Amino acid sequence: MELKELFLNLNAQWVRWSDYEIAEVSDVQYIRPVKVAEPIPYNCAEKPEDLVVNALNAGMKIWHAAPDLDRACLDFARRYGLLGFGTSNTTAQNLFFGAGAQDERAESAGTSPYYNGVFSRSYGEPFDRFKAKFTAIYAHFLAAQGHISSPAEQEKLRKAWERDFSDGIDGLTYQLTFGEKPELLWKPRNLLTVLRLAYSGAATDPAAPLKLCKFCGNAYYSTNPRSEFCSATCRNHFNVNTFRRRKKDAETGSECND
Ligand SMILES: [Zn+2]
Structure with a gap:
């Protein structure tokens, strides 16, 4: 399904903080805003393509245990905020308006950051669960791309996908406005909902844009069916490499062995 169509009238105000850290609280690692971070409200449904691509590339680093995977997760959080999977029983909007007072109370009581309001500075998400949400989407993407080398790998990808995609912590409600030109507004529960919806739309788009x-x-x-590179830089690098390889092959007379 085309994302433009899918995201029509999606009301998705979210908050990201200016900076994040990975910190340990009672032997559990959390990803959370730093103490001096500033809140930045924004519409997280504005550029669903970029959101999906950034999540997939973070998921790729986590899946392959890349040395800079922590940095990739922090970069994602700085750009979009946390996923909001601690918000299953209430809407982001309610938490947003109640955040201030809750923040102070929770900080002085020294409670686990996980249970505070999703838009409070002391709200953090267990880092392992945070990472698993990205690998689930990446696992689905790899399978959809046909990049599976063996039945064992297929099974591994399917398990990562099943465990952490359909976990029931996202959700979508709606509102019909009153008046002469009524509007149907979709209200996602959290950033994770917007991300999964955007991925699902792109993954099922007949134009195969991912x-x-x-x-x-x-x-x-x-959306260009002939596109093979993420940027002009990558296309140039690829062409230069191909040219050099052909030249070298021609010099050594090995072009027939390809
Ligand atoms: Zn590239």
């Missing part, structure tokens, strides 16, 4: 770059291996979004 692709892997032929040069750098990153995920990217393009």
Whole structure:
């Protein structure tokens, strides 16, 4: 399904903080805003393509245990905020208006950051669960791209997907406005809902806009069916490499062995 259509009238005010850290509280690692961070409200449904691509590329680093996977997760949080999977019983909007007072109370009581309001500075998400949400989407993407080398790998991807995609912590409600030109407004419960919805739309779009770059291996979004590279830079690098390889092959006379 086309994302433009899917995200029509999606009301998704979210809050990201200016900076995040990974911190340990009672032997559990959390990803959370730093003490001096400033809140930045924004519409997280504005650029669903970018959201999906950034999540897939973070998921790729987590899946392959890349050395800079922590940085990729922090970058995602700085750009979009936390996923909001601690909000299953209430809407983000309610938490938003109640956040201030709750923040002070929770901080002085020294309670676990996980239970505070989703938009409070002391709200954190268990880092392992945070990461698992990204690998679930990435696992689905790899399978959909046909990048599976063995039945064992297929099973591993399916398990990662099943465990952490359909966990019931996202959700979508709606509102019908009153008046002469009524509008149907979709109200996602959290950023995770918006992300999963955007991914699901892109993954089922007949134009197959989610692709892997032929040069750098990153995920990217393009509605051009002939597109093979995430950027002009990658296309140039690939062409230069191909040219050099052909030249070298011609010099050594090995072009017939390809
Ligand atoms: Zn690339």
